[in-house]
Amino acid sequence: MDLSTLFKITYGMYIVSSKNGDKINAQLSNTVVQISPEPATMLISVSKKNLTHEFIEKSGVFTINIISDLCEMTDIGMFGFRTGRDFNKFESCKYKLGKNGAPIILDKMVGYVECEVINTVDCGSHTVFIGKVTDTEMINSDLEPMTYDYYFKTLKGKLSKNATHYQKPE
Amino acid sequence: MDLSTLFKITYGMYIVSSKNGDKINAQLSNTVVQISPEPATMLISVSKKNLTHEFIEKSGVFTINIISDLCEMTDIGMFGFRTGRDFNKFESCKYKLGKNGAPIILDKMVGYVECEVINTVDCGSHTVFIGKVTDTEMINSDLEPMTYDYYFKTLKGKLSKNATHYQKPE
Numbered sequence: 284m285d286l287s288t289l290f291k292i293t294y295g296m297y298i299v300s301s302k303n304g305d306k307i308n309a310q311l312s313n314t315v316v317q318i319s320p321e322p323a324t325m326l327i328s329v330s331k332k333n334l335t336h337e338f339i340e341k342s343g344v345f346t347i348n349i350i351s352d353l354c355e356m357t358d359i360g361m362f363g364f365r366t367g368r369d370f371n372k373f374e375s376c377k378y379k380l381g382k383n384g385a386p387i388i389l390d391k392m393v394g395y396v397e398c399e400v401i402n403t404v405d406c407g408s409h410t411v412f413i414g415k416v417t418d419t420e421m422i423n424s425d426l427e428p429m430t431y432d433y434y435f436k437t438l439k440g441k442l443s444k445n446a447t448h449y450q451k452p453e
Numbered sequence: 454m455d456l457s458t459l460f461k462i463t464y465g466m467y468i469v470s471s472k473n474g475d476k477i478n479a480q481l482s483n484t485v486v487q488i489s490p491e492p493a494t495m496l497i498s499v500s501k502k503n504l505t506h507e508f509i510e511k512s513g514v515f516t517i518n519i520i521s522d523l524c525e526m527t528d529i530g531m532f533g534f535r536t537g538r539d540f541n542k543f544e545s546c547k548y549k550l551g552k553n554g555a556p557i558i559l560d561k562m563v564g565y566v567e568c569e570v571i572n573t574v575d576c577g578s579h580t581v582f583i584g585k586v587t588d589t590e591m592i593n594s595d596l597e598p599m600t601y602d603y604y605f606k607t608l609k610g611k612l613s614k615n616a617t618h619y620q621k622p623e
Contacts, residue, residue: 288564288589289487291519291598293465314486317459317618318498319576326496326581328488349461394458404574404583409489411496413574413581419458428461430600448487 289448294431298348298362299327300385301338307386310335311363313431314447315347323416325398328409330445334367339412343400344383349393351426356438358391382418393428394421459618464601468518468532469497470555471508477556480505481533483601484617485517493586495568498579500615504537509582513570514553519563521596526608528561552588563598564591
């Protein structure tokens, strides 16, 4: 079978944030979908290696920040490829804490979706977190959401080894 | 909260097919993601009202057909908004049966992903089916996958009342 076919699945680009007590963290993600309308329910898949995974497990909350295509790698790169364990990803980033306590990123973002975990599915290397939407607002509805295709082809974004669609070089 | 924010989530457009004995059916879907890399695992969310839902539950298999942006509404419209209960969706459509028995659509498609259900999550109006990839091939890798945005804005595709992001008019 030709696993490169899986690269033809369409995704957007998001920063998924969470908290753990008074600590906050966030990571780049493309694996975000709405899975049911009423109540509005979102689903994300997160690598077990990521600090954000630990934070979501402990706090039971996450927030999906919808990145716009105004963003450059300098705006979002710090949220990927580095761990929040030894680096403050929010140092140069304008944000506020949401109602669920997870950070909402404010610059060049389309909007955000705050969620409360209602179910989890163990998927080996990754956990699927299913979250009920507890709040969602536009930040700038005139902006276009960034697609994964744009991130990859135009921004020359790299594929994380913890991505759900990572394939080991042969 | 402003639920219109949820329309800013990015999706692709797919035809999800399945079988039940010697019967086949398929439906339009935007809710398709890869949730883990090894083994490659896909996730879809399907309305319980749909015949394809019944077929996936019974057969334990589904196939994701990746629609290209060469498709017009006349190529894909018959897979949405009508039920396969009283209408043969495949009458004017070139297809073959895959290894899992579900139909693979051949014209103007980028490729396909055959899956075997390994887990299901009840999400009220919808069921999330998690499927291990059992086969996947390109049909035409030069074609661009159709995005939901293109379907909605360029093809003027309608929002199904059974979509995961459907919102009742106020």
